[in-house]
Structure formats: C-alpha cells, structure tokens
Amino acid sequence: MSQENRNSAPPTGLDADEPVTLGEIKNATERAFKYQRYIARRTFALYYLAWAAAILFVVGSPNLMTLVGLSGALGETFQLIVRLIALAGAASITAVIFRDARRILMVRRALDRGKWIYSRYAGGLILWMFVVASAYVVVSWYFPTPPSRYFPGPAYSNLVFYALLLPIPFLLYRLMSLAFPDQRPVEGPIALTTFAVAAVISLALYFPPKGNSEVDFWKLGWVWGATALVWLLSAVYAFFSAQDELEALRS
C-alpha cells in the first residue's frame, strides 16, 4: 500500500500488518472520539430519563402513598423508601457519567497535554451533594415538624434543600462540557436550565420559612412535573440524536 493511500484510507477494513502512519493514528483517534460521543449521548439519555423518573417519584410519592392506601408512619416509611430507591437509581446513573467522563479525559489528556481539570469539578459536585444531604438531615433533625421527627416537612429543611440544589446545575454544566468537549448537545443546557429554574421557584415558594401546610403544593408539583417532562423529552431527543450520530459515522 502506498503512503498516500495509507494516509487517506479510513481506519477500517482489512489492513495489512505493517507499521501504521501518523495519519492513520489521527483518523483512528478522531473516529474513536466520534463513536464515544454517540455512546455518551446514549448514556446521557439514560441519565435524563433516570432523573425525570426520580423527580416524579419524589414529588409524587404522597400521591402514590394514597394510591396504595397507606397512611401514618407506614405511609411515611413507604414514601421514604420510594424516594430513596428513585434517587439511588438516578445517582447510580450519575456515577456512570462521572466514571465515563474521567476515562475520556484520561485519554484526551494524553492528546491535549495536561488539561486535567476533571477532579476539581467532580470533587466539587460530590462534596456539594454531601453538604446538601448533611444539611438536610441536620436541619430536619433540629427543626422537626410534629409528629414526624424523621420525614421531610419541617419548615427549614426544604428551604435549605432547595437553596443547596442551586449550584448543582452549574457544576453539571461544567462536567457536561468535559464529556462533550467539541460541542455540548442542545438538550443538556435546556434540561439543566429547567432544573435551576425549578429550584429557584421552589425556594421562592418556601420563603420565608414555611411549614408544609402553608406551601402551595400544586405550584410545586407543576414546577417539578414540568421539569420532569423536560428531562423526559431531553432523554428522548438525546437517544434519537445519538442514532443520527451513529448513522453519520457509518456513512
């Protein structure tokens, strides 16, 4: 095979075993990253879907409790379990996103020479989530709403919770730009903006500190329901766009 042909040939096919050219390495790298983008978009589709479901379960768990006919301590426990399962599922998908972003950046770092900023953002997000969870537990504990001592409903904990949710979209936006270094998919910023707006509106609904009886739950339900819907649509769009990217790679 001539040098020219070897340089222009795509990194596919029954190539003979001989030292590859720099052009072939470049082509192989570009193709691998394009394929990676397809994989990342599919993973993000799952991520949006998991969080849409988690939001719906967290917001709708009281309705679910009524639907299955539970009340009192049993009902509260049921709600807590439903919320924990939904959040654990969404968190595990988030962990996959983190793991993948870390690996992509490790390879990219070898090519880009030293742009190693993943740990700062990933560490920041994990730390922030820990602060959110801790603050929620502490505030719930010290400002309980009788008769429940453990279950959300206290005047301050929800306020703290929504306030602490605010920086998460910004950190996720940065992580998204690391997972898609060339161009962020359009559904990502839309989903994150919706999340941020929902957190701000929720904060406004709970401010000044109010007990559950004083909060307009219909508005809260609509806000988070709309957020879940946007995330669901983002999931669908990401999934089908990923297919388009795969088709482009094939052609």
Place this chain on the structure above:
Amino acid sequence: MAGRPVAVPDALKDLGERFNDPALKSSTRILILISLALNRRMSVVRILTLTGTEKGSISNHLKKLEASGFVVTRTSKTFGGYRTTVEITQKGLQTCIELLTTFSNFKQSV
C-alpha cells in the same frame, strides 16, 4: 502522563518502539484499543459497528490484541443468546495512553 515537548528524534524513536508490538501494526487494532480505552468494555457488535469490518476480520484483530495482553474477551449467556464482550486490560490502557502521548509529543515537535 503528558510531559514537556520532546525533541523530534526522541519522539520518532519512541513512536517506532511503540509500533514494534505486532498488535499495534494495524490501524483497526489501534482504533479498537483507543475506543476500549475510552469505554473500558465493548461488545463485539459495537466494535463491528465502530470499525465497519467483517466479523472474521475482527475476530483476528481481537486475537492479536489478546495475545499481546492488551484486551480480554469474555462470552456470556444472555436472554438473546451468547454475547461476547471485550475489555481493555491495564497493560492495554497504559500502552494506549503512551501511544497517544508519544503521538501528541511528535505532533507538537514537528
């Protein structure tokens, strides 16, 4: 992993040494190795989509990568039949990173 730019002759020598491994004497195998470095594990079906090559050819490429200790293949039974997955080893990952670093060094040197 990434260091200061190296002199062109050193980078060339590095690049030459990296390609001495028989498993790296194919652009398809390099593509598979980079993709596995990005994904850690891939099914053979996905590798076929990625490379656009035939199943027999891929099997040959994977055997060579496995012989060099860069990947391991596993076949497991699923609801839809048998599924073969390929996973990059630590050695494969290290080699891929070194190869790309050397390639990057060379690009920056010239």
